[in-house]
Amino acid sequence: QVQLVESGGGSVQAGESLKLSCKATGIFFAISDMDWYRQAPGKQRELVATITSGGSTNYSDSVKGRFTISRDNARRIVYLQMNSLVSEDTAVYYCHTYWKNRDWWGKGTPVTVSS
Numbered sequence: 001q002v003q004l005v006e007s008g009g010g011s012v013q014a015g016e017s018l019k020l021s022c023k024a025t026g027i028f029f030a031i032s033d034m035d036w037y038r039q040a041p042g043k044q045r046e047l048v049a050t051i052t053s054g055g056s057t058n059y060s061d062s063v064k065g066r067f068t069i070s071r072d073n074a075r076r077i078v079y080l081q082m083n084s085l086v087s088e089d090t091a092v093y094y095c096h097t098y099w100k101n102r103d104w105w106g107k108g109t110p111v112t113v114s115s
Contacts (some may be wrong), residue, residue: 002026002104004095009109011101012085020080022095022106034078034101035089036069038091039108045094062088087115 006021020036031053039045049069050058057069068081078095090113095106 002099004097004104004106006093006095006106006109008026009093009111013110014086014113014115016085017081017083018085018111020082020093020109020111022078022080024076024078024095024097027097027099027104030073030075032097034069034071035096036078036080037094037096038089039094040088043091048093051078061106077106080113085111085113087113089113 002048003025005023008018010018012018033052035050036048037045038048046060048060048063049067051069051071059067063090066082066084069078071078080093082089090111092108092110094108097104
């Protein structure tokens with residue numbers, strides 16, 4: 001059974017930082033590309049950051065230079081370090097992977113940034 005469990009969300013002030021974690025089970029984590037998405041109220045879900053099995057990373061323009069995605073294969077965890085948060089970062093953040101020919105999503109962790 002594939003499970004992606006996010007944690008680390010919360011409410012912060014603009015300019016502060018948060019670190020999200022996603023624990024993955026039921027997949028061969030070390031060979032899986034992992035992503036973070038977010039969905040703000042009234043908006044579509046958008047891709048925030050990707051880390052490949054080889055450690056290559058990509059970011060959306062809106063978070064580039066402020067967010068860092070990383071992974072710990074031994075612990076089967078993918079992280080999203082979020083710095084210099086702004087109110088536009090307010091959203092539910094979801095962990096995602098593609099495994100056995102389908103998409104898998106976590107339940108999300110909410111992030112609220114107050115200005």
